[in-house]
Amino acid sequence: MALNRGTAAFVNGKVCKDPKLAKADDFYFGGLNIAGNTKNLQGSNVTTVNVDQIPGLNTLGISLVRIDYAPYGQNPPHTHPRATEILVVLEGTLYVGFVTSNTENRLFTKVLNKGDVFVFPVGLIHFQFNVGKTNAIAIAGLSSQNAGVITIANAVFGSNPPINPDVLTKAFQLDKNVVQHLQKLF
Incomplete structure (x- = not known):
């Protein structure tokens, strides 16, 4: 949250807060323990925790998400134009992967179980698919306060x-x- 000492300044599209006005809630988010609603066409739900939820993330270059998957649910092919993602499986079994850029279009995939970690490089199309018969949960860290998603x-x-x-x-x-x-x- 780039605490500035003078007039308001924008950093990464967000106003830097006067340090005298900062409070603990600017650095806090509660509720990541609550499962998201997966009753939709994709069978998944992404709970985002970025600079919009925690103003204190401004300028820190990090954010995270919780992803809930129904059985056979997916986080469909997408990309984060401003961040690398590191994903850890908390529950269930996920088939994950990413595709390299147009030069080779190489597919890198892995089946992940509880405790496994996988990295999706910045800007590459990637996905996760719950191959199990039970719900799955993952947490992903992103190398941007606002990774964006397409x-x-x-x-x-x-x-x-x-x-x-x-x-x-x-x-x-x-x-x-x-x-x-x-x-x-x-």
Whole structure:
């Protein structure tokens, strides 16, 4: 929370607080022990703890998330444009992976169990999928106070206004009717 000694300054898009006005709650978040609602199409829920929840994270370059997964739920392919992510499984079994950039498109995957850790390098598309018959829980640390997230399918098929279906038909080698159907879903 970059405590400044004069006029208000913006750092990383957030106002630095006068140190005389700082309080313990600026460095606190409660409730990460509460499971998120996984009753949705993806069967997962991400509880974010970043600079928006803890103002004291401003300028510190860290944040974290709790991810809850229903059986066979997933955190779908996404990317964090401003952060590397390190994930630890607290409960359950997850199939995780990431894809390198366009030069090779190499897929790195692993099945993780309780206590296992996996790293997703900054900016790369990655995912987690609960391969177990029970709920799974993971905690992930991110190397940014606000990592950002771009969920690939949402961005491509749910853009507003929609991307011209001809572009997506050619890019994904899909039938135009399939593209239009996907755009309606998102």
